[in-house]
Amino acid sequence: MLNGSIADKFLIFALPLAFTGMLEQLFNTADTMVLGRFVGKSAMAAVGNNAMPISLLVMLLLGLSLGGNVVIAQRIGAGNEKRASRAVHTAIIMSLFMGAILLAAGEALTGLIMNMLGVPAEILPMAELYLRIYFLGLPALAIYNFESAIFRSNGDSHTPLYSLMVVALLNIVLNLLTVVVFDWGVAGVVGATVIANYVNAAILWRKLRHSESYIRLEYRKLRYAAKELKEIIRIGLPAGVQGMIFCLSNLVVQSAINSLGADVMAASAAAFAIEINVYCFLSAIGQATTTFIGQNFGAKNIERCFQITKIALLSELAVMLFLGGLTTLFAKPLLGIFIQDAWIIELGVIRIVYVTLLQFLNGVTEVLSGTMRGYGYSTPPAMIALVTICGTWIIWVYTVFAAAPAFSTLLLTYPASWAITGAILFVVYMRYRRRLLSRFVTPVIA
Incomplete structure (x- = not known):
């Protein structure tokens, strides 16, 4: 990114990001298709009612992780390995903290969210069950977003794409298994999504642990740096909001x-x-x-x-x-x-x-x-x-x-x-x- 031609490197970096986004859309579409085909319209309606609160949380995590992307990229560009490493470990700590907070808040507020959305009585049990199980996967979703941002900051947009390809296939298999074989309905579909999110986060976690560059994750360095944390929030929070x-x-x-x-x-x-x-x-x-x-x-x-x-x-x-x-x-x-x-x-x-x-x-x-x-x-x-x-x-x-x-x-x-x-x-x-x-x-x- 720092030397030579720009246009070819720019497109080579951007295309995997685009395909990652498309794959994430396919990830969600697969859930809807399985529910519509094997469970029914009530299940689809229950999932659809939760689209708004889920989108709000995803946007917040995406924005905050973007702050991590910028801060780490600037440290890498400056050639400052020590501060880049601090930013990486601060971003990981922040993802763990955000995941835990959002999980606790989500579970506590699920009933209130259902009331605010005015969910019809006939689909309320399914809608509430879906959201409660989905919230169990928020720690993994938070970690994955920050991990992806860390790889992007180092010029690597391919690794998150490859991980998502594997997990998307896993999600489809688990959807069919839990719904068609075990007849778990909405709980099976959202449970498959939660498992897939944790597997996705685990794959990228392992990749970070074995990285040979500035973004290497080391347990002994897992602590936050106040300056980097402040910068991540200053840049990422406006984007999330x-x-x-x-x-x-x-x-x-x-x-x-x-x-x-x-x-x-x-x-x-x-x-x-x-x-x-x-x-x-x-x-x-x-x-x-x-x-x-x-x-x-x-x-x-x-x-x-x-x-x-x-x-x-x-x-x-x-x-x-x-x-x-x-x-x-x-x-x-x-x-x-x-x-x-x-x-x-x-x-x-x-x-x-x-x-x-x-x-x-x-x-x-x-x-x-x-x-x-x-x-x-x-x-x-x-x-x-x-x-x-x-x-x-x-x-x-x-x-x-x-x-x-x-x-x-x-x-x-x-x-x-x-x-x-x-x-x-x-x-x-x-x-x-x-x-x-x-x-x-x-x-x-x-």
Whole structure:
């Protein structure tokens, strides 16, 4: 990451991240498919009711682990083995602590969560059972997220992907075994997920124990360093809170979609299943930007940092236009995988055109946010994204959509919010870029 060409290394690093994201989606889809095929719609509804609290927790862990990624990458870039090791062991301690806290809080608050979600009485026992068992896997999920961040900070995006490939197959086998053979229903599916999460965390733990680089995990060094801990929280917490608030704000948009009827709801769900896989590539480019910037900023190579941002923006534009165009071209057959109704497929195409095809606009936000996080400048981009994206969604639903309640009108809120946020972030980034130039006396390629 610190020397030689950038573009080829950037894409080689980003692609495994994208495939990891897609595999995680397949991980969740397999659970739903097994429940729908062998248990029934009540079980699927019970799982669906828990999607929101689970998403909030996952977003918090992802954000905090991103803080670990940045801090470790900066130490590695600076060639400071001692501080890199401190950051690695601090991140591991933090993951253990977060996992334990979230497990205890989750189990204590499950009943309250069920009440807040207004879960129907007929599926309440299954929904509560699913969530309680899922919470048992939170320590493993927390450790896995931080372990993956540690590998990424060292330029290794392949190891977490290979581990997830093994675990995804294990999860499918356990799903079929617990549901088809033992008839454990919802408990079997979520239990399989918990086991798979612990196996995943154990594989990466072993890899860290045997690493020959700065990220080697040693039990005698397992203690937190106050400075590194503070940095991880300062960078990671805004990103985690941002993701959580995005989830909550999206409820407003989903409510508006629900108001348009069952056909629109089904079409939107089918299109989203395709859209989220395309977004995995965009998210991967953002994460790659953060890691590359982190290492080179640690090495005080500001000129190279600026080049990385340019390459990331160009990569995002090329990749997302290609994938968006390809998805739009084959929208109907792709939607046909999920639904057979011709009218619902037509509605699904609308979402793909307005959201997936225009996803490249969101790329400016992802890349510039990733860039500034790599510098350790995390709070401003998070606050801008929260105010502009979430604000646009909420205002749009209650003004533009309220005046013209059509599916296409509602979906326009996504590209509109991305364009506004990207423009504001670009201005903020350029101002921060000038501050960097004033700090580092280096010949810079504009």
